[in-house]
Amino acid sequence: MERDVRSIQLPRWGRVLPAEGVVPWLVYDPDRVAVRPVRRYLADFVAQDGRPASVRSYAYALLRWWRWLQAVDVEWDKATPAEARDLALWLQHATKLRNSARTASRATAGTVNPITRKRYLDDRYAARTVRHSNAVVRAFYEFWLEVGEGPLINPVQLDRRGRRPNAHHNPLEPFRPEGRIRYNPRLPKQRPRKIPDQRWRELFGALGSNRDRALLAMAVSNGVRAEEVLGVRGVDVDWGEQRVRVIRKGTRAEQWLPVSSEALVWLRLHLADLGTPLGPDEPVWQTLRRRDRGDGLRRYPLNYDALRKVLTRANAKLGTNWSMHDLRHTAALRMVADENLSERDVQTILGHAHLSTTAEIQQLVRGGVQATPGPHLDLTIASATAHYSTR
Structure with a gap:
């Protein structure tokens, strides 16, 4: 089935509300009745030590999925990879539903702050939001496939075409879950941002x-x-x-x-x-x-x-x-620039799961690359100015 995803408008169906009992947040339909498939999945998620903030985040992602199924007129247990693909396409082009219109932030939304050089949030769905949505919906259907209910296949598929699991694994890196979700957008490479x-x-x-x-x-x-x-x-x-x-x-x-x-x-x-x-x-x-x-x-x-x-x-x-x-x-950039602290020291203080994350920051600082002006960048600019003067 081919849909014109740009023309689809999500209904304001249901709400996420705090709940009494073991599950702190639930998705409710317009009649204020908890959506049973979501409630059972979130109960399993809580049993696996899901934190309240994560439960709330998952509930909102599943509310969006339920609204999407309402918009395309598909039952939750009849969803196919086509619905997951079209939602990923819709999220790339849609504007977020807001409970109230922007006021003071209307002029700055999506622009770059001239002092911090940081972009203000706009009303588009970020790549991380799309990836989070895909991950939550996939985990939801994995639960129901284990239970033996729901669709026969997971609507959110992994992209394993033509690849052997861990075929190019770096032996210096830990093994990570194999298989990229097919419709996950790539994340832009972001450098650490230091406040001068x-x-x-x-x-x-x-x-x-x-x-x-x-x-x-x-x-x-x-x-x-x-x-x-x-x-x-x-x-x-x-x-x-x-x-x-x-x-x-x-x-x-x-x-x-x-x-x-x-x-x-x-x-x-x-x-x-x-x-x-x-x-x-x-x-x-x-x-x-x-x-x-x-x-x-x-x-x-x-x-x-x-x-x-x-x-x-x-x-x-x-x-x-x-x-x-x-x-x-x-803090990370200051510590990495201090020769009295080792990579392992900085990793421990920052709580990085992998040393490679700390090493990337260290490479930026000691390699003379920073996201904001600093002593290393000043030296680079001075060297470039001297170079231009000889041309």
Whole structure:
């Protein structure tokens, strides 16, 4: 069947909502009834230690798939590779469904910030979103094929044509799942993005509280991820050894990380601002204002959305679009440039699963290539200027 995918409009069918029970998020139909095939799959995913944030992400991907099946009038258990192919094509050209129209961000959507040289998000589906959608739908149908229900073949096929599994495997690299999903777009090669020192000072100066200064100073000192730093409790701060304990994203393993003395100074100021001693199991990062949400007036743990707002306010003052991941890149590039730290040291601190990821960053720095101006690039430009003067 050949479809005009550009003309297809997804219906606003169903919703993803928090749920009671073992599955924290579910897909509901317009009658507020949980979609049974999705509920059973997500229950299996949770049993395999799927994290709540991942469950929510999977639920939204499956809601999109269900809307797509509604649009093309195909039952979920009758889907074929043609439906998966056409959805991949549609995602490459479609505009995201938004609950409300853009306001302040309308002028910048899809443009490049002149200060950070970073592109603002637009309303198109990114390559990573398409790949995530394909992976979730494939895993969903793999579950139902194991159960013995659903279609006879997985609609999301692997591209193995003319290739033997692991035929060209590098013996220095670990074995990874074999088989690329057929309709996965290739990801553009992205280099780490370092915040120049002057821009970092400007960003730090735009922060409005000691809490925000302590949090960002900690993140830029060791490259900790947002999810990891937000989970730090009072007992996780080792003041004497100048380190903090985090739970690593993915592995969920506990790990002690070094932290700069400057970050600890700001952290002490933040804890003094709270006015009451911090308990060992209390989160270090809390809301600045007390709120009553039905259980009395008190502070609440800082969550990811609130952390994003911290950067949103600072970026609005500076006309920039820095993110927490830029702080991680900055920390990585600073550590790799320090000859006192080995590749293995940097890999351990950053929590990279493979040493090759750290090696790529090291090659960029010591090879004289950086995403933003720095000393290596300055030397390159100076050398090129001298070359041009002789022509």
